Amino acid sequence: MAWVTVAAYKKTVLGSQAREHVVRLQDYFERELQKNGSLLPLNRIVEQIVVALDIDRSTVSRITREKISQEGMSENILLTPNKKRTKVKPITDLDDFAKDTIRNHIYDYYKGMELPTLLKLLKSLKGADLFKGGITSLPEVIKDIDFIYKKCWSKVIFLDETWLNANHTVGKSWTDDTAKSCTKV
Numbered sequence: 001m002a003w004v005t006v007a008a009y010k011k012t013v014l015g016s017q018a019r020e021h022v023v024r025l026q027d028y029f030e031r032e033l034q035k036n037g038s039l040l041p042l043n044r045i046v047e048q049i050v051v052a053l054d055i056d057r058s059t060v061s062r063i064t065r066e067k068i069s070q071e072g073m074s075e076n077i078l079l080t081p082n083k084k085r086t087k088v089k090p091i092t093d094l095d096d097f098a099k100d101t102i103r104n105h106i107y108d109y110y111k112g113m114e115l116p117t118l119l120k121l122l123k124s125l126k127g128a129d130l131f132k133g134g135i136t137s138l139p140e141v142i143k144d145i146d147f148i149y150k151k152c153w154s155k156v157i158f159l160d161e162t163w164l165n166a167n168h169t170v171g172k173s174w175t176d177d178t179a180k181s182c183t184k185v
Contacts, residue, residue: 021053028052091133092140099145101130106147107180115173147174147181 028051032039040048049060066078094102105125109116122138125131133141139149151172175181 024053091131091137092144094131094141094144098130099141102141103145103147103176105130106142106174110181142174145176147176149174 028039038048040051046057046060049055050057053060063078102125105128106116106121109120114120118135118138121142122131122135125138131138131141149172173181
């Protein structure tokens with residue numbers, strides 16, 4: 001009889017159903033040990049799983065199809081069917097200091113003649129360790145510090161026959177309607 005060495009596996013927290021399956025497998029292998037052999041022929045793998053885990057054959061087949069693609073074993077993640085998944089609550093509860101720092105960070109974009117997009121802001125705020133949230137939380141924080149996403153035009157004064165095309169600038173940007181947060185045309 002060849003002995004198989006047990007490799008060290010990462011620790012995994014098992015849910016109640018998985019824990020129940022561990023107990024069923026333990027019981028199945030103990031029954032095989034008492035019989036001094038396999039309860040079913042080894043070439044009937046699906047039947048062995050059905051008996052060992054006390055689940056339906058169609059369940060075993062369906063789960064196997066979900067995990068194994070046509071290319072062979074894949075990285076498909078097995079999800080619980082019909083499970084209600086909860087949304088992650090956005091990070092929006094910042095103190096006044098953090099809000100002022102983010103406001104000044106947005107003003108710095110305008111000072112540098114650059115428009116503050118969400119992706120740019122997120123990257124620079126995280127780089128400066130000013131914000132720990134994600135792209136879905138950031139608009140809520142920006143709105144909370146009285147910025148809105150709207151058309152923002154500075155007053156335009158024409159000095160000669162030079163004209164301005166609306167396509168030469170972006171249509172909307174984040175602004176709090178102060179001179180510090182308007183695009184210079």
